[in-house]
Amino acid sequence: MYSETVMEHFSSPRNAGKIENADGVGEVGNAQCGDIMRMYLKIDDGVITDAKFNTFGCGAAIATSSMATEMIKGKTVDEALGLTNKAVMEALGGLPSAKMHCSVLAEEAVKAAIEDYLSKKEAV
Amino acid sequence: MQIYMDNAATTPMSDAAVNAMLDCMKNNYGNPSSIHKTGQAARRAIEGSREAVARLIGADKKEVYFTSGGTEADNWAILAAAETGAKKGKKHIISTRFEHHAALHRLERLERQGFEISLLEVHSDGLVRPDELESAIREDTALVTVMYANNEIGTVQPIAELGAVCRSRGVVFHTDAVQAVGQVPIDVNAQNIDMLSLSAHKFHGPKGVGALYCRAGVPLPVFIEGGAQERGRRGGTENVPAIAGMAAALEEACRNMENKAKTVTAMRDRLIDAFAAVPHSRLNGHREKRLPGIASFCFEGVEGEAVLLMLDHAGISASSGSACTSGSLEPSHVLLALGLPHEIAHGSLRLSLSGYNTPEEIEKVIEVLPPIIGRLREISPVWEKIKNGGPN
Numbered sequence: 352m353y354s355e356t357v358m359e360h361f362s363s364p365r366n367a368g369k370i371e372n373a374d375g376v377g378e379v380g381n382a383q384c385g386d387i388m389r390m391y392l393k394i395d396d397g398v399i400t401d402a403k404f405n406t407f408g409c410g411a412a413i414a415t416s417s418m419a420t421e422m423i424k425g426k427t428v429d430e431a432l433g434l435t436n437k438a439v440m441e442a443l444g445g446l447p448s449a450k451m452h453c454s455v456l457a458e459e460a461v462k463a464a465i466e467d468y469l470s471k472k473e474a475v
Numbered sequence: 476m477q478i479y480m481d482n483a484a485t486t487p488m489s490d491a492a493v494n495a496m497l498d499c500m501k502n503n504y505g506n507p508s509s510i511h512k513t514g515q516a517a518r519r520a521i522e523g524s525r526e527a528v529a530r531l532i533g534a535d536k537k538e539v540y541f542t543s544g545g546t547e548a549d550n551w552a553i554l555a556a557a558e559t560g561a562k563k564g565k566k567h568i569i570s571t572r573f574e575h576h577a578a579l580h581r582l583e584r585l586e587r588q589g590f591e592i593s594l595l596e597v598h599s600d601g602l603v604r605p606d607e608l609e610s611a612i613r614e615d616t617a618l619v620t621v622m623y624a625n626n627e628i629g630t631v632q633p634i635a636e637l638g639a640v641c642r643s644r645g646v647v648f649h650t651d652a653v654q655a656v657g658q659v660p661i662d663v664n665a666q667n668i669d670m671l672s673l674s675a676h677k678f679h680g681p682k683g684v685g686a687l688y689c690r691a692g693v694p695l696p697v698f699i700e701g702g703a704q705e706r707g708r709r710g711g712t713e714n715v716p717a718i719a720g721m722a723a724a725l726e727e728a729c730r731n732m733e734n735k736a737k738t739v740t741a742m743r744d745r746l747i748d749a750f751a752a753v754p755h756s757r758l759n760g761h762r763e764k765r766l767p768g769i770a771s772f773c774f775e776g777v778e779g780e781a782v783l784l785m786l787d788h789a790g791i792s793a794s795s796g797s798a799c800t801s802g803s804l805e806p807s808h809v810l811l812a813l814g815l816p817h818e819i820a821h822g823s824l825r826l827s828l829s830g831y832n833t834p835e836e837i838e839k840v841i842e843v844l845p846p847i848i849g850r851l852r853e854i855s856p857v858w859e860k861i862k863n864g865g866p867n
């Protein structure tokens with residue numbers, strides 16, 4: 352059902368955990384639908400220097416969280432805002448069609464964390 | 476070697492069933508409808524199988540119809556009672572909220588076609604109350620269909636009592652006994668059952684074959700138009716090897732059933748006791764009124780499919796009623812029917828055993844599962860909230 356890459360990211364997720372005093376935090380999804388992703392970002396000079404996640408969800412949700420954090424590390428905020436669920440899915444070697452919504456959550460979690468960062472920056 | 480604990484999905488075949496099928500395929504290839512000796516040998520295999528299946532559920536061989544499995548038997552039973560009822564102006568059917576989709580989806584279709592469907596509550600213990608059935612029955616009730624044992628949580632209904640209520644009110648009573656046949660003793664007469672569905676692959680027989688029991692005198696309209704097979708009610712050349720394999724499997728399952736049930740129950744209870752120690756976990760359904768082999772749990776703060784995949788990686792095949800496995804966002808209708816909130820129902824795990832499992836395998840699961848739950852909870856934002864004093 353899942354590609355080898357998905358299973359690999361699921362079994363040994365990269366960047367699982369939290370960042371204390373993160374510059375941006377975003378949480379999407381809800382327990383009702385079965386997947387929740389929380390994304391933590393460390394941002395220096397507009398560049399994402401660290402990204403971590405906490406996820407409650409299925410194999411695809413955990414694997415996409417892992418892949419998405421990998422893909423945005425070292426990127427500028429603008430580049431990270433351009434991350435699409437399609438790109439995450441492709442990097443994972445595809446997902447079953449029923450699992451599309453899990454990758455959408457990963458894209459939304461990144462965006463939510465960046466929005467949090469931008470709104471905090473504005474407030475300063 | 477993978478440890479197999481998904482016997483409610485399907486079971487490994489018994490040697491008896493495999494041998495019966497092989498023998499049939501090699502030596503008994505005739506068409507049972509042919510009048511020559513080759514055909515008549517196949518006919519004998521089928522009728523011998525029918526006699527065995529009937530005897531093992533306390534029925535007469537004339538009351539057993541072979542089908543392609545449990546799904547077909549459920550559809551046939553429900554459509555038969557609906558058609559018969561509608562002719563008398565009876566268009567009300569009673570069932571339960573946690574039936575298998577084979578029954579539920581058929582009932583939903585009938586509802587769209589003008590039938591009225593009442594679904595009984597199954598309460599938090601996963602059990603139907605006979606007095607609630609009694610009050611749900613109306614003048615125009617055509618059928619009551621209640622599953623014998625639930626496939627996801629394993630609870631066993633008070634079938635004889637439910638049957639007695641139907642009998643006293645003159646309503647046809649069907650039970651989907653797919654999970655129960657071969658696991659617990661069944662007697663259609665003593666238990667007041669009018670129709671019963673069974674499926675071979677749940678008791679170490681082949682897939683794609685089952686049977687519908689229909690009590691003599693209860694109308695059973697033609698289901699598949701065609702030849703004269705199955706007393707003219709289900710046309711099509713019979714699947715002779717599968718039918719022979721089913722009968723052999725059921726003979727084997729019913730032989731020494733009590734002792735096997737004891738062994739399996741002891742293994743199941745060991746699992747239940749061990750996982751009761753995991754904080755924020757629960758057993759789904761009544762503690763005792765359940766099949767020997769099925770135990771279903773919910774672990775708060777984790778999602779079922781993730782648990783399932785990690786168990787698989789650790790060499791254990793299990794199952795989950797998780798939504799993300801089925802492609803919908805809704806968790807299993809069975810767990811929701813028990814009144815569990817969505818977020819808890821998402822964390823379900825079903826371990827279903829058979830006589831082929833060993834106590835060593837049980838200990839292995841007890842060893843590997845709690846650390847898996849721990850790992851997933853560590854990265855779960857839901858668990859973080861529970862841990863910090865959220866709802867219990």
Ligand SMILES: Cc1ncc(COP(=O)(O)O)c(C=O)c1O
Pocket residue numbers: 483484543544545546547549575577622624625626651653654674675683684685
């Ligand atoms: C309770 C119940 N009813 C019906 C079925 C369907 O049986 P089959 O797979 O033989 O169509 C199953 C098994 O999937 C079941 O568990």
Ligand SMILES: [Zn+2]
Pocket residue numbers: 385386408409410411412450453799
């Ligand atoms: Zn998911």
